[in-house]
Every structure is written in C-alpha cells, then in structure tokens.
Amino acid sequence: MPAKPAPAKPAAPARRGFLYVMFCTWFGLAWTAFTAAMAGMTFGTLRFMFPNVLSEPPSKVKVGFPVDFEEGKVTDRFKEQNMWVIRYQGKIYALSTTCTHLGCTPNWLEAAQKFKCPCHGSGFYITGVNFEGPAPRPLERWSIGIGDDGQLVVDKSKKFQKELGQWSDPDSFVTV
Ligand code: FES
Helix, strand or coil: CCCCCCCCCCCCCHHHHHHHHHHHCHHHHHHHHHHHHHHHHHHHHHHHHCCCCCCCCCCEEEEECHHHCCCCEEECCCHHHCCEEEEECCEEEEECCCCCCCCCCCEEECCCCEEECCCCCCEECCCCCEEECCCCCCCCEEEEEECCCCCEEEEEEEEECHHHCHHHCHHHCEEC
16 A cells, blocks of 8 residues: 655745845845835825925905095004005005014004014014114005005015115005
8 A cells, every 4th residue: 555645844935935035135125125115105206296386375355445544544454464554744645563573573562653673672663663672763664655546566576675765656655
C-alpha cells in the first residue's frame, strides 16, 4: 500500500510578507518615504491650482442722499466699513477710521467734538486733522461722489492725504 503524502504546510499569508518588506527593511522605508513625499507634493500642487477664494467686500459703498447728512454731524453707522461720513462747512467727505499712528480705530466723541484714539491717545478734529498725541498726520479721506441715482458713493479704492495736498481734489469731497 503506497504511503500517504504528507500534507503541505500552509503558506504564510502574503500580506504579512508585504508589511514586513514595507516597514522593516531599508528598501521598504525608503519607498514609503518616497510615496509620502510624492503624495504631499501632489496635494500641494492641487492646493495651488485650486486656492481658497477670498471674497473681499466691494470698494464702492452707497451711503445715502446728501440731505440725509446733517451739518456738523459725524455719521458713525459705516464705521464697520472703515469710514465716517461727515457733513461739515458745506462739504461731505468720508474719513478713514484707521488711526495714522499704528492703525487702531479712534472713537468720535460728540461732546468733545473730536476723534480720540483709545490706543495711545491721538486726537483728531472733525476734519480729520491731528492735533494731539503721537499720530504723525491727519486721517485719510476716501473718494466720494454722487451716483446716477443721486446717492453718495464712497470709493475706498482711492484715498486722499492732506499732507500731500490731496484734500483739494474734487473727488475727495462733495459740495452741498
Ligand atoms: S494707534 Fe492711534 S494713537 Fe496709536
């Protein structure tokens, strides 16, 4: 009677061998590092090709009709949009709310009739001209004009600086 063949040994699972090669040999480690670097580069390239879109607020803002602004008053309701709209001595102009010292936002103090910066104490007249504290120059003015519908339009893409003689530019105020 012929002898029965011995049963074959079960083969080691192929997966175990693959993991051993990839994580326990120099070749495997180098290959894993290379693959990770390539994946990182691909991800970086994709981020470059599809950047996050920043939606900037529009630079032109309608602020109302000239009659909406009272003589000698500072309109504070556009402060979040970096401007005060002011009617003073027959002109309407839009002042930037950025302090010319280090960029803080001053407050309009109605009783004292001045802008006062809370950071280092600079003071500005209603015209925007600095008169106390470390601010080296007046507040800046934005471009302002009348739109087709008769409303005032402030354009923050264009600014005017008094020390450069730009406040006499007709785009820096509206005569009323
Ligand atoms: S930032 Fe306004 S006084 Fe310094």
